[in-house]
Amino acid sequence: MTKEEIMKPENLVYRKPELLNDTPMHYCPGCSHGVVHKLVAEVIAEMGMTEKTIAVSPVGCAVFAYNYIDVDWQEAAHGRAPAVASAIKRLWPDHLVFTYQGDGDLACIGTGETIHALNRGENITIIFINNAIYGMTGGQMAPTTLLGMKTVTCPYGRVPELHGYPLKITEIAATLQGTCYVTRQSVQSVGAILKAKKAIRKAFEYSLQGKGSNLVEIVSTCNTNWRMTPEKANQWMEENMFPFYPLGDLKDTGK
Amino acid sequence: MAQKEITLLKGNEAIAHAAIRCGCDGYFGYPITPQSEVLETLAAEKPWETTGMVVLQAESEVASINMVYGGAASGKRVMTSSSSPGVSLMQEGISYLAGAELPCLIVNVSRGGPGLGTIQPSQADYFQTVKGGGHGDYRLITLAPASVQEMADFVDLAFELAFRYRNPAMILSDGAIGQMMEKVVLPPYKPRRTEEELIKECPWATTGRKGLRKPNIITSLELRSEEMEKVNLRLQAKYKEIQEKEVRYEEYMTDDAEYLIVAFGSAARISKKVIAIAREQGLKVGLLRPITLWPFPSKRISELGKKVKGILSLEINAGQMVEDIRLAVECNVPVKWYGRLGGIIPEPEEVVEELKKMTV
Structure with a gap:
């Protein structure tokens, strides 16, 4: 059988999403970003919104998201993506506007912008990657770092006396009147990936329908800074992250 | 309308x-x-x-x-x-x-x-x-x-x-x-x-990929130093062009002026009153009011600096623009500063006294 004979549409079992380009990703092997990028790219194309999407990337590992997903992007200052997106959406009300942010960006330096954009009910979606650590800068403590978890700025483990407590910003978001859909997902298994994709699609649809602000947290791994193999990181996440950051919908008023 | x-x-x-x-x-x-x-x-x-x-x-x-x-x-x-x-x-x-x-x-x-x-x-x-x-x-x-x-x-x-x-x-x-x-x-x-109209004027803007054009990306990030230097050089070339084309200023009674006040905004308004009082007392004072603070009217100040005996920078601060005036005149003429601080606006009479000190 020749290669040409095999490469037929009926034999196609998997294809890279059309909006995901060929630029080699800078993410570490095993990182959750790649999977979430794929889901975001798929959902935009499936919704037919390629020509009407304006995305905002953060400061952190996903700063270069604009290199991989072929839509219009703005790169925001650290933590400010929800403010940036608020203005874009108000000025371009029929566009799909979303931010893609990590835990340090969204839940630490950008807490104010996050809470207020969500509470104003801006018709945007925030994709929130929570891997409980600062990835880009080399594994420092994040607002979502678990108690006892070791990072380079809490090398003996996070203790409340010194470092305070991990912040459940998604739970806070669910209490805000401006939010429509608040959910926590993960992408460590095929089942989880399918659920996460549905959640992203729902959030994007609600924001287009003008139902308020939407937050999709993806509990993620950072195997490099967690100092684990990708497989071990997934296992550690299930055993340690999920009990503190339980998966599922926290709020859905869009139904 | x-x-x-x-x-x-x-x-x-x-x-x-x-x-x-x-x-x-x-x-x-x-x-x-x-x-x-x-x-x-x-x-x-x-x-x-x-x-x-x-x-x-x-x-x-x-x-x-x-x-x-x-x-x-x-x-x-x-x-x-x-x-x-x-x-x-x-x-x-x-x-x-x-x-x-x-x-x-x-x-x-x-x-x-x-x-x-x-x-x-x-x-x-x-x-x-x-x-x-x-x-x-x-x-x-x-x-x-x-x-x-x-x-x-x-x-x-x-x-x-x-x-x-x-x-x-x-x-x-x-x-x-x-x-x-x-x-x-x-x-x-x-x-x-x-x-x-917006898309025509701003083809670079993130407006959504209408017609499936190439994605537009707005960022100030460039990790490759060689590329970042090019970005900076492009910015500097743009700033140079602005300096050449967009300097704006107003001149008031500079034709026969022996002393020049340089002042902007509120301080420039006070300066006109200062000039009226000073001229009544025989002191020929004129005003250059920068309208663009950047680009700064350095060239015109330099020209006027060659014609006058002294320049007073009147500012409602501790003396900031005075540095740019001194750079403009390259020590060809004495440049003094006068101003008030803490939210106090100088009275015209006190500025006239400062001008008189320059004549001795």
């Missing part, structure tokens, strides 16, 4: 009315004295019901300037206004706007500092505005109005310059100009650009 509309307004109110009239797409701001009337006037005027202009009270000046970034990066005519401490908070965002080459308008109705300072007028933000303020090598096109009329006129001018050069523009005013009421002729209504 074509006839002249003359009205009595505060400087801050004039900014708001001018914004609505010059096709501004969005205003994002946070209350701070002495500029809160800008947001208050816009909220009362409800331009979202007439021109479609967006008006949003942000949660902070940090959010305001980043909203401006989002709007500017999508090609919209967007602006914010604040006063000194608030503008300090915006400096990170202003640096990003300059780095990403985004056109927008920032209005600073400045007050006395440092710190929380005072709510009274001051020109102590000159350094912050024209020397950088935020991080990195960048420049802000800076207009300094000296009247309520110029507050109104400079809104459209600032937007025009900002879009011509893809660069943030600042109106550096002060609490006196912002709060005082004067007769003002409001500019005629100019419609907001349509989506098609």
